[in-house]
Amino acid sequence: MCDINALTAVPCGDNTPGTKQTGYTVPVSEITADPDYASTTAEGDYVLTDSDFDFTDAASGAGYWRSFPMLINKNSYAISAVGGIGSKGWKETFTFVLAGMNEQQLEFATRSLNIPSAWLCTDKVGKVHVIGRKDDPAYIETVEGSTGDGPESERIITVTVSAYTSRPMIYLGAIDTTPNA
Amino acid sequence: MTTTETLPANLRGKYELTEPLKGGPVYAFPAIGIAKIDFSKLTERQANRLIAKKWPGIRRVEKQPVKRTISAPEDTGTQQ
Numbered sequence: 001m002c003d004i005n006a007l008t009a010v011p012c013g014d015n016t017p018g019t020k021q022t023g024y025t026v027p028v029s030e031i032t033a034d035p036d037y038a039s040t041t042a043e044g045d046y047v048l049t050d051s052d053f054d055f056t057d058a059a060s061g062a063g064y065w066r067s068f069p070m071l072i073n074k075n076s077y078a079i080s081a082v083g084g085i086g087s088k089g090w091k092e093t094f095t096f097v098l099a100g101m102n103e104q105q106l107e108f109a110t111r112s113l114n115i116p117s118a119w120l121c122t123d124k125v126g127k128v129h130v131i132g133r134k135d136d137p138a139y140i141e142t143v144e145g146s147t148g149d150g151p152e153s154e155r156i157i158t159v160t161v162s163a164y165t166s167r168p169m170i171y172l173g174a175i176d177t178t179p180n181a
Numbered sequence: 182m183t184t185t186e187t188l189p190a191n192l193r194g195k196y197e198l199t200e201p202l203k204g205g206p207v208y209a210f211p212a213i214g215i216a217k218i219d220f221s222k223l224t225e226r227q228a229n230r231l232i233a234k235k236w237p238g239i240r241r242v243e244k245q246p247v248k249r250t251i252s253a254p255e256d257t258g259t260q261q
Binding site: 020022024052053054055056063064065067120122126127128172174175176177178180 | 202203204205206207208209210211212213214216217238
């Protein structure tokens with residue numbers, strides 16, 4: 001049976017909504033191994049990692065997290081339970097907004113469109129949420145972009161990626177942004 | 182892998198990585214507010230900042246105490 005720990009209240013002032021403005025993504029084909037979950041049983045450890053993502057076997061020039069800027073206060077990581085009674089899992093959703101409709105943003109969205117991938121989203125409390133795993137990847141679910149129609153509208157691309165998991169993951173390791181040699 | 186040997190030579194005697202990091206040497210630590218850090222070019226200021234932010238992957242090298250011995254002056258056998 002699963003051990004359920006008593007739940008401690010969120011520390012005072014440590015519950016700021018929203019995410020920080022940099023996201024990270026990598027095609028899962030470049031991941032050699034996902035991080036391990038912590039094996040201890042202290043409160044919260046069930047979803048914490050205790051090792052890094054491994055990109056050892058990725059090709060030269062690959063095997064690293066690609067960073068991308070997000071429009072602040074427009075991004076979120078969400079989870080919802082899905083499945084029938086007694087068979088539930090989680091659907092994780094990461095929604096982010098790219099400012100701009102230039103060639104760079106369009107290229108990023110187009111190349112990410114149909115590839116299985118993993119994503120990292122840091123919330124404002126500093127928790128790095130993982131969406132997608134090596135063998136349980138995330139895919140882009142929706143993308144909508146617009147130049148806007150006037151001075152008070154927005155020129156943005158809104159992207160939603162989603163994945164299913166039985167256990168959320170908060171990543172404590174280093175985010176490797178160095179391409180393999 | 183990024184290890185203590187990756188650090189600049191002038192820092193290796195002062196700081197060490199508690200365990201090797203896969204890949205690197207450039208990483209991001211958004212959870213502690215660091216967007217980019219290159220361990221091959223790490224400065225002392227950056228190292229101290231990682232420690233202040235309680236990142237467990239780096240620590241200061243503990244200085245080993247210097248052992249001192251006191252011995253009697255050598256007897257040269259000369260008498261005046």
